[in-house]
Amino acid sequence: xxxxxxxxxxxxxxxxxxxxxxxxxxxxARGGGSGTGTDALVRIVPPADAGAAGLAGRWRExxxxxxxxxxxxxxxxxxxxxAVQIAAGDEQGYxxxxxxxxxxxxxxxxxxxxxxTIAEQLERPRNPVRAITRxxxxxxxxxxxxxxxDFWDEYLTELASSRINQFSLALGAGNDYLIDRRVEDNYxxxxxxxxxxxxxxxxxxxxxxxxxxxxxxxxLQHIGxxxxxRGIAFGLGLWNHSYRFDPDADTERWPVRGLDGDNHAEYxxxxxxxxxxxxxxxxxxxxxxxxxxxVPEPTHEFWRVVLSCLPDIDRSVELDLHLKGVGExxxxxxxxxxxxxxxxxxxxxxxxxxxxxxxxxxxNERLGGRRARELDQKASGIERASLPPKPTTQRWxxxxxxxxxxxxxxxxxxxxxxxxxxxxxxxxxxxxxxxxHRVWPGTQRVLLWGDPTMAAAYGRxxxxxxxxxxxxxxxLSFLGKKNSxxxxxxxxxxxxxxxxxDPQLQAAVGDWRKFRYxxxxxxxxxxxxxxxxxxxxxxQRAALGPAAEPALRALxxxxxxxxxxxxxxxxxxxxxxxxxxxxxxxxxxxxxxxPENPFAGQGWPTSSDFDMxxxxxxxxxxxxxxxxxxxxxxxxxxxxxxxxxxxENPLAVAARMDRMADAIFAAVDEAVALAxxxxxxxxxxxxxxxxxxxxxxxxxxxxxxxxxxxxxxDHGAAMLEWAIEQQRTAIxxxxxxxxxxxxxxxVDDLPFGQTEYSRGxxxxxxxxxxxxxxxxxxxxxxxxxxxxxGGADPEELVRQWTPVSAPRGEHLAPERLIEGEATxxxxxSDDPRVTGVTLRWRPVNQALAYSSIDLTREGDAWVGQIPAxxxxxxxxxxxxxRVHGDDAAWAWPGLDExxxxxPYVVVHHDPAISWGRGDR
Numbered sequence: 001x002x003x004x005x006x007x008x009x010x011x012x013x014x015x016x017x018x019x020x021x022x023x024x025x026x027x028x029a030r031g032g033g034s035g036t037g038t039d040a041l042v043r044i045v046p047p048a049d050a051g052a053a054g055l056a057g058r059w060r061e062x063x064x065x066x067x068x069x070x071x072x073x074x075x076x077x078x079x080x081x082x083a084v085q086i087a088a089g090d091e092q093g094y095x096x097x098x099x100x101x102x103x104x105x106x107x108x109x110x111x112x113x114x115x116x117t118i119a120e121q122l123e124r125p126r127n128p129v130r131a132i133t134r135x136x137x138x139x140x141x142x143x144x145x146x147x148x149x150d151f152w153d154e155y156l157t158e159l160a161s162s163r164i165n166q167f168s169l170a171l172g173a174g175n176d177y178l179i180d181r182r183v184e185d186n187y188x189x190x191x192x193x194x195x196x197x198x199x200x201x202x203x204x205x206x207x208x209x210x211x212x213x214x215x216x217x218x219x220l221q222h223i224g225x226x227x228x229x230r231g232i233a234f235g236l237g238l239w240n241h242s243y244r245f246d247p248d249a250d251t252e253r254w255p256v257r258g259l260d261g262d263n264h265a266e267y268x269x270x271x272x273x274x275x276x277x278x279x280x281x282x283x284x285x286x287x288x289x290x291x292x293x294x295v296p297e298p299t300h301e302f303w304r305v306v307l308s309c310l311p312d313i314d315r316s317v318e319l320d321l322h323l324k325g326v327g328e329x330x331x332x333x334x335x336x337x338x339x340x341x342x343x344x345x346x347x348x349x350x351x352x353x354x355x356x357x358x359x360x361x362x363x364n365e366r367l368g369g370r371r372a373r374e375l376d377q378k379a380s381g382i383e384r385a386s387l388p389p390k391p392t393t394q395r396w397x398x399x400x401x402x403x404x405x406x407x408x409x410x411x412x413x414x415x416x417x418x419x420x421x422x423x424x425x426x427x428x429x430x431x432x433x434x435x436x437h438r439v440w441p442g443t444q445r446v447l448l449w450g451d452p453t454m455a456a457a458y459g460r461x462x463x464x465x466x467x468x469x470x471x472x473x474x475x476l477s478f479l480g481k482k483n484s485x486x487x488x489x490x491x492x493x494x495x496x497x498x499x500x501x502d503p504q505l506q507a508a509v510g511d512w513r514k515f516r517y518x519x520x521x522x523x524x525x526x527x528x529x530x531x532x533x534x535x536x537x538x539x540q541r542a543a544l545g546p547a548a549e550p551a552l553r554a555l556x557x558x559x560x561x562x563x564x565x566x567x568x569x570x571x572x573x574x575x576x577x578x579x580x581x582x583x584x585x586x587x588x589x590x591x592x593x594x595p596e597n598p599f600a601g602q603g604w605p606t607s608s609d610f611d612m613x614x615x616x617x618x619x620x621x622x623x624x625x626x627x628x629x630x631x632x633x634x635x636x637x638x639x640x641x642x643x644x645x646x647x648e649n650p651l652a653v654a655a656r657m658d659r660m661a662d663a664i665f666a667a668v669d670e671a672v673a674l675a676x677x678x679x680x681x682x683x684x685x686x687x688x689x690x691x692x693x694x695x696x697x698x699x700x701x702x703x704x705x706x707x708x709x710x711x712x713x714d715h716g717a718a719m720l721e722w723a724i725e726q727q728r729t730a731i732x733x734x735x736x737x738x739x740x741x742x743x744x745x746x747v748d749d750l751p752f753g754q755t756e757y758s759r760g761x762x763x764x765x766x767x768x769x770x771x772x773x774x775x776x777x778x779x780x781x782x783x784x785x786x787x788x789x790g791g792a793d794p795e796e797l798v799r800q801w802t803p804v805s806a807p808r809g810e811h812l813a814p815e816r817l818i819e820g821e822a823t824x825x826x827x828x829s830d831d832p833r834v835t836g837v838t839l840r841w842r843p844v845n846q847a848l849a850y851s852s853i854d855l856t857r858e859g860d861a862w863v864g865q866i867p868a869x870x871x872x873x874x875x876x877x878x879x880x881x882r883v884h885g886d887d888a889a890w891a892w893p894g895l896d897e898x899x900x901x902x903p904y905v906v907v908h909h910d911p912a913i914s915w916g917r918g919d920r
Contacts, residue, residue, distance in 0.1 A: 008044035013091060018229045019098035020044070022157070026102045030111045041115055042084045042101065044094060051079070052087040059087075059122045070124060072096060072165060072527070077120035084115050092165065092231040096123065096527075099161050107542050123528065127462045129436050129469030130526040131166035132159055132519065133237065133286075137174040138480035139187035139253075141497055145511070147219050152226050155512055160230040162523030167232045168286055168320075168471070169223060172240025174481045176292040178409050182602040183245040184483045186252040188216070190243045190294070192271035193256055195220065196278065201267050203258035217278060224281025235284030235320065236275075241268055241306075242294030265305035273309035276317060284318045286344070290325025296409025300329035310339045320344050320436070324420045325413040342434040347470065349421035349573035350440035351580075352449075353566040353624060354895075355457035356902040357437075357464045359880070360627035361422050361846045364611065365573065368417040418847040421573045427465035427844035428874035429913055435467040441477035442575025443562050446499050446750055447689045448514060449475070450552070451559035452536045455521035457900035459529030463915040465844065472522055475515045478575070482604070484751035484759055491749070501745040508681035516540075543682035547671040551686050554667035557660050558693030560899050565700050568653045569631070570624035571608035577757060578608060581696075582750070584757035585703070585768050588710050588727070589775040590617030604755055618772075619707035627840070627850060628891060628903060629653065632707035639712065639801060646838070646882030646889035650704035651802045657701035659897075664694035688744035692762075695740065698733035702726045706776070709794060713779065716791015720780040727773045734769055737762045806890035807831035807883055816911045817877060822865040823907065825853075827881055827892070830860045836884040837862040843875035844906065844916070855881075876916065880904040 005027050006020045023042065047056045047068040055075040059067045067073060070089030074097040079085045084101065088094040101115065108114035136142045145151050159167060172189040188194050193205045195217045205213075220236075227234040243256040243264065259267060276282055287293065287303075295302045310317060318340040321330070326343065334341050348358060349365075360366075418424050426435055462470045479485070479497055486493045499514075500506040512519075517540045524531050541548040565580045572578040586608060597606035609616045619632030630638070630647040638644050668690050675683060709723025741762050751759040810828045817823055827837055837855040842848045855862035866877060880903060881892040895903050906916030 005040055006042045006044065007040040009049065010044050010046050010094075012046075013044065013094065017044075017091070017094065017098070018231075019095040019102070019160075023098050023102050023105070026105045027111065030105055040083055041112070042086065042098070043079065044086050047075075047087045047089070049087065052085060055085060055087050055120070055122075058120070059124075062122050063124050071128065072163070073124040075120075075122050076100070076118070078116060078118050082116045084118055093123075095160065095231045096163055097121070103161070103538060107538055125163075125165075125527045126459060126529055127469035127526050129166055129462075129467075129471065130164050130523050131168065131235075131436070131469065131471035132164050132523075133168045133170050133438075133471055133473050133477075135170040135173050135237075135473065135477050136188050137478050138185045138483065138485050140185065140485040140493055140495060141480035143187070144496065147215065149222060152223055156223075156226050156230050156232060158512075158516055158519060159523070160232055162519045163527040164519065164523040165232060166235060166284070166471070167227050168235035168237050168284070169220075170237035170239055170286070170473075172294075173237060173288070174478055175240065175245065176603075177240060177242040177245060177294045178291050178296065180482065180603045181246045182249075182251045184251055184253050185480075185486070186245070186254055186256075189240045190256055191238065192268065192275065194254075196271055196274050198267065198271045198274055200270065201258060201263065203256065203267060206255045206257060208254055221279050221281070224279050228281045233283050234281045235286055235318075236279075236282050237286035238272075239286070239288045240294045241302075265302050268306045269309045272306060273312055276309075276313050280315070282317065283315070284320055286320040286322070288322045288324075289330060290322070290413050291409040292324075293322075297325065297411040297413060298327075298329060299325075299412070300327070300333055303330060304333045307334065307337055307339075310337055316340055318342060322438075323424060323426065325416065326419065327412040327416065330412075342436055342468070343426060344436045344438045344471065345419075345423040345426065345465075345467075346421045347437035347439045348566065348624060349442070349570070350575035351442040351566045351570070351573070351578070351624070352439050352444055353563045354899050355454055355461045355563075356904075357461060358422060358625045358627075358846070359878075359904055360625060360850065361418065362570070362573070362622050362624065362626055364613065364622075365421050366418050366847060366849070368414060416847075422846045423465045423467075425845045425847045427846070427876070429466060429876060429908060429910060430874055431466060435465055436469055436471055437462065437464070437467050438471045439473060440575050441473040441475070442578060442580075443566050444559075444581055445475055445477070445479075445579070445752065446746070447558075447562075447581055447692060448518065448555060448685060449559045450517045450521055450540065450686075451556040452521060452525065452533045453556065453898050453900050454560060454563070455525035455536070456529040456531070458522065459525040459527070461902065462526060466913075466915055470522075470526060474512065475518060476511065478752050480751055481576075481758075482602075482753050484754045488754045488759065489749060489751060494751070499747055499750065501747055505681055505684065505745060509685050514685060517543075540682070543680055544686060545675065545678045545680055545683060547675040547678075547683055547687075550667040550670035550674065551683060551690075554664050554671060554690040554694075555686050557664045557667065558690040558697075561657065561660060561693045561697045561700075564653070564656065564899060565696070567625050568623045568629045568648075568650070569621050569700070569704070571621045572611035573624070574611060576753060577605060577611065579752065579758060582760065582762055582765065584765060585772065586612075586616060586618045586621055587768075587775065588618045588703075588707055588723070588772045589779065590615045590620075599755055604753070606755070607757065617707070617710075618703065619711045628895075632704065632711045635708060635801065636711040639797070644801070644803075644884075644887075644889040646884065646891055648891060648895070649801060649803075650708055651798055654701035654704045655802050656897075657697040657704075661694045661697040661701070664690055664697070668694070684744060688740055691740040692737050695733045695736040699730050699737070702730035702733060705798070706730060706772075710776065710779070712792065712797070713783070715797075717780060717783045718791040719794055719797075720776060720783060722794035724773065724776045724780065727769075727776055731769050731773065734762065734765065738766070800887070803888050803890055806892060806894055807834050807885070809881070809883065809892050811881070811892075811905070813905045813917070814907050817869065817907055817909045819871055819909070820868050822868050823877065824863065824865055825855070825879070826861050826863045827855065827883075828861045829883070833885040833888070834862075834883055835886055838882040838884070839864055839866070839879055840882060841866050841877055841879035843869070843873065844878050845875050874909075876906050876908045876913075878904050878906045878916070 045052045059075040072092045074088035074093035076086045076097045086097045105111040171191045224234045243259045291297045323345045497511045623629035635649040705726040706723045709719045712719045839853040840850045842850045853864045855864040883890045
């Protein structure tokens, strides 16, 4: 391979290498591509090349192994003759090095000088998997980008430049079988007949022309080729295998004909075989193997038939099994097939939350929703972990892919509900299959996300539970879901993913282009969490102009607001129902009856009640990490008892939110002053979204205080008056959100579903906030005599129950667990406020409850022992401390101000295993 500015002496690389061509174009555009093969600017050499001995040796010293064969790794630096020399472990490593040079050339004032003086880089990926999923959700919105070849070239180039090394196109993820009944937009949901004609089967799709079917397949083939050329492994998500959703009527717009319970599994087997033959770039299949994926449970006999085609494929195709509902029968089937398998878990349910992995999951998930509701722990005193498993009463009727009346079809999932929204019980060392965490798109869908500190933390925590990395559903995922781009659209059916009314702004930063910075941070920090901030922010600084520094600071701080909100306040784990970015609030006074549900026939809940334990009030909404955070109802109980728990309470969270809001507003003001008349579209969007996020922080802070005041209404009318004041503050913040959204020109309806909680805009939520205020005013009017004599002073109560900084503490984690021996734990502090320390611990297994040990004081140390584990138990231990004072309690290590640390300690049996041990 050679070009006017790049030469290669590597015998095994393709000619021309894609990234080398791109670098040549960038050099020519900047006036630096006039060299010849004898005075090349860049030399590509094998790691064993004599001229690269110094580079390869220094790479070996840093990483402890040879460079050759290390996926995605490279060594690059200036040679003595002024050229840049690159040696890499594989083709992907050369690609990343060349793409780094592309960026330097594009952004340097003097590109040739920058190349000749380049600092040495000795790079190796921290996480083997850095993945993005894009979902085809609706024909109305997604068909155009799906067939747009220019889009795929530009989009996949951006992912490769961000060091994303895996891409998955998800088909059929927008509806859930046996939940969503009256499905209308089913285009590509059961994808095979939309792509292929399979010999031996008379299967067709009503309304689908043969030419369109062929075009669909050609597009899928093109995506695979483009991804592969850029060094991105192409995967296909087959999230649905149901050919019909409703048992009573053909509701699908494109009905599938020719299948029934007798030939469904065999057709899927033969169609999958043909699809893999026609699309040779598919190297991974993501399967939703539980009931929501199209087959009533137990599903393993269906999958035994379908997956039997994989040994016939002439290449290795990895199976990515969505962890929910994966039971022993399915594990046995895929083991017998001897194909590569990985498991994929949900990282913080269906939301993007803080970078660490939950200290605990909710009881709704750990025990199962019905079981959690039935259990009255306070009345019975029964330890939840001691209860026997819920009996399974569901029955399964034959006839796969078609809903049978009277069949719940959730047999396997109901047994293992703790696998629904976490890594479940797969957090043990020595697991036979790889694990990848998947971040679902429930939290931040339209607002820009970009925090280098938090991105680096995601990279550091990506390996938790021994995982290979993280896969992210991209922003705007599921726009138009459940036919919402058509039904209920106030301005008629929408045909695009536009989120702005200004055509120029939409053209500049519409759709995926808005989130270039998000992809970059997640990919680059996932590759190496220690990447310099200057490198992570390089492209965004150029886009933001003279206001870049404060604008980036505002965006970084704003990007922490919603992840913290989700961790501390989660009406639902489901991204279908809870959308904290444009929230539909749970009433502060609670619901007394179920609201009317016009979507009951389609299977959608009317509110988050189905996913909560009553009472259905804002103050009783559980944290998504209830081990670390309490809610307003629980705080009120602590206040009545005069006994703080040590969990971070809503008043402390509100104080965090207010500090973030203050800092965001200050940074935005500084950016506006520096921008002058130099406003790029990227700056407009960054500052508008930062304002919205700052006011969301104000709103959630005030809403939490409102709930605390309401739950303490028995302390006197002053608490209700304070709650009303806080609700008015929340409404004021919401009005500021609406004004900022109107100013930048967000469209009035952002449809991610047809229900009131899954579509609309910030202005649509005003009536809910007004209703809460009215209910509080009514409660105050009904209060008799102002409650207890004198009542409580709200401001004094807030002061007392908003903890000040935690006591100083030191803890050295044990080096390892020793089988058969108790583990000694010691926590030290000379802070006189400390009166007691409780150790909270459990194995790294979300199915288990925590145990508590009160530590004994020995001088300035507090000591105790975690009992020996059962022999052969493969799980590491995780633990944290609750530190008590006379009138306060704190979590230790707790969360840092930047929210990027891991608030617990992990200890392994093998001291060489590093995940969970440290994150700084």
